[in-house]
Amino acid sequence: MPFGQIRHQNPVIVQLAQSIGRTPSALSMKMGNFARLDPAHQRRNVGGLSHGGKLDRQVWDEFHANWETLALESQLALQRLDAGVNGDQELEAPVLPGDKPSEITRQVKVRLVQRFFRDSVLSSYDYACTICELRLRKMLNASHIIPWSVDAARRADPRNGLSLCAFHDRAFDRGLITLDEHLRVTVSEQARIEDPPKLHHVGLLEIENRPIRLPERFHPDAEALAYHRENIFLDAG
């Protein structure tokens, strides 16, 4: 089914459409146009509607060129929308005693970018761990493939993210597991011990070669995964 046609069933879309004074179908059509421009969708021949405009292309290209700035702008726009609906004019700021204004601004920016990344990644994977399909939201992390401390330019890019449960997030972050070129799990030799307890066996050893559950959009980036295999995975080189 084309991407745009099912979206109006989604209560978030209905709410967003209401808050910007558009119908859910108009908003769905717009999202369908964006979907058409996503290279991952193009590869899978999932087309959006055929009349996407120049402006859509411009917005899409701009997002892909600079995720962090656009992540920030989209979160601020959402907050303004929300403020308009609720009559609340101020952005919520985590002010700590002694913080200078520049530090407060920095903290707000970091938090908004983090929230954008988390929301984009987790919703793409339909709020499930991509490895074990655990669906408890409180147990899920939007994990960076290339750590955010290594590549600031990619810290907001959802293609540099995976939806992982706390257990697999830690294993991925510490290099005990990685993904191969075909998006199947590779388990490090360092995770293999004699007579492992049940959670270790089921959670780490049995997932070897298992394909991940693919996201609806923002497929994990091949270059980022190559970086993870070469620099973070413990059996590298």
Ligand SMILES: [Zn+2]
């Ligand atoms: Zn998991």
